[in-house]
Amino acid sequence: MQLGFRLAAFFHPKARLWIEGRKQLWRQLEHYQPSPQTAWFHCASVGEFEQARPVLETFRKENPDWKIVLTFFSPSGYELRKNYNQADLVCYLPLDTAKNARQFVDIIQPKMAFWVKYEFWYHHLHELKKRNVPVLLFSAIFRPDQIFFKSYGGFYRTILKCFSHLFVQNEESLKLLKSISITNVSLSGDTRFDRVVEIAREAKSFPVVEQFCGEAKVLVGGSVWPEDWETIAYCINEYVGKHTLKYIIAPHEIDIQQIEQWSNEVSVKSVRYSQATSEAIQQADLLWIDNIGMLASLYRYGHFAFVGGAYKNGLHNIVEAAVWGMPLFFGDKKYRKFQEAHDLLALGSAHAVADGTEFTRIFTNLLQQPDLYQHEAETSRAYVYSKIGATEQIMHSLKV
Known part of the structure; x- marks a missing residue:
């Protein structure tokens, strides 16, 4: 070894x-x-x-x-x-x-x-x-x-x-x-x-992120690998000009060259957190998190979460997102080792998606049905509190 x-x-x-x-x-x-x-x-x-x-x-x-x-x-x-x-x-x-x-x-x-x-x-x-x-x-x-x-x-x-x-x-x-x-x-x-x-009880607030989000619906992508980004990017491009949405993406690895490449793959303006000025934030719909340690608190700003890793080495922590009460998405490959993934899939507030097409379809359905969205959001949060x-x-x- x-x-x-x-x-x-x-x-x-x-x-x-x-x-x-x-x-x-x-x-x-x-x-x-x-x-x-x-x-x-x-x-x-x-x-x-x-x-x-x-x-x-x-x-x-x-x-x-x-x-x-x-x-x-x-x-x-x-x-x-x-x-x-x-x-x-x-x-x-x-x-x-x-x-x-x-x-x-x-x-x-x-x-x-x-x-x-x-x-x-x-x-x-x-x-x-x-x-x-x-x-x-x-x-x-x-x-x-x-x-x-x-x-x-x-x-x-x-x-x-x-x-x-x-x-x-x-x-x-x-x-x-x-x-x-x-x-x-x-x-x-x-x-x-x-x-x-x-963490949720002691969560930090980030004025820059609050300003970025405004009144928009927000998708948070946590620990995003290239395979996850492909799925998320498809959805972002499908929604250009159709809905007021904002995206907060925290890559699994902080690689500025990769972030720049990913930015070029979507038709929305983006800004890195480390370079976020008031003017840049007002013009951007996508905020890149180019540091480590913020993610667990960032989920508080989300209405939806896509948690990375399940197309690659294994699903990352979906409980950090679920505690804030939101529908959850992740890849359909490597999530089976995680009890919480099985539980939330069975409860209906998590969705294992094969690709961007499936993700966009379910995401759209939730945006168009507020009652369904609310049910899934409350289900995620209640599940976490039932397990403490x-x-x-x-x-x-x-x-x-």
């Missing part, structure tokens, strides 16, 4: 960060002073951190004397949150070898560990089990096609037995685990719902 990353590092900046970050890790840890009361939170990347955050911050509030160590596997998570002030140490997870796991646990000396969703690192988890350190896995979700549930998955099932307790998102995960005799499981839901409700409470359940388990 490490060799693969070194080869990839020649071609991809994130792979270079992965290698360089781990080179610096042990030097970073030389200055760490362990505490007899340390909680270790581990996340794969940014999305899992958002799931960890409500539990971590509640734990910090209720246990102010404990140290908190926060680790990431991915450069995306580490680079964005390396200065996170609710943790005493933020660092990469070492490469998963027996020696590294032993050395890392020796240094941080955790009394308790919290792992998020689907991080299953054999050596680190076995090292914690060997030392009788309780490890909770939360916001976990399992599928029948995973290796744990195959006849040849015995080795991988030993990893699951390292967890003291598993908090899962859905009934299917509960049943799957029990089918392989993993019984220390609770159905708690996804802590991400707690987090997005918290996972953090409280996890924290309650620590007190029993």
Whole structure:
């Protein structure tokens, strides 16, 4: 695996960060002073951190004397949150070898560990089990096609037995685990719902965006990949001159050259957020978000959301949009791993679309039927609020 990353590092900046970050890790840890009361939170990347955050911050509030160590596997998570002030140490997870796991646990000396969703690192988890350190896995979700549930998955099932307790998102995960005799499981839901409700309550306002939106109906495109943009751009061009619409688009990767290319593919004037003057905003119908960190709060300005990733590597966070109450759209390819996508599709307030033609047809239908629009908007919001409470359940388990 490490060799693969070194080869990839020649071609991809994130792979270079992965290698360089781990080179610096042990030097970073030389200055760490362990505490007899340390909680270790581990996340794969940014999305899992958002799931960890409500539990971590509640734990910090209720246990102010404990140290908190926060680790990431991915450069995306580490680079964005390396200065996170609710943790005493933020660092990469070492490469998963027996020696590294032993050395890392020796240094941080955790009394308790919290792992998020689907991080299953054999050596680190076995090292914690060997030392009788309780490890909770939360916001976990399992599928029948995973290796744990195959006849040849015995080795991988030993990893699951390292967890003291598993908090899962859905009934299917509960049943799957029990089918392989993993019984220390609770159905708690996804802590991400707690987090997005918290974000919504504390959401920032952006005067520039408010001025841009005015009284228009607004479509927000979040974490948009090229394949998503193709679908959105088709709809934008179909609506030129037909309806007062505004578009806020946050690309998955901030690439100015790509933004300029995309701007040339639609017949509306656009402006980048970093260059938005009052005059430019008045003339533009499309606002490009050319920074990181605004998206969750930007959904507040939307009447519709198209959430990216489902044509490519996997759907991004639709709950961030749903909490604001709006119909949701995403690609029809890679959304099946996400329980909230299934739920909202079944409820009728989300739409998995194959292309721009299908997107435009459903979008038009909602614009023309205010009652249908309102029903879908209210359904999305009510769904999110019906799912909060996972953090409280996890924290309650620590007190029993």
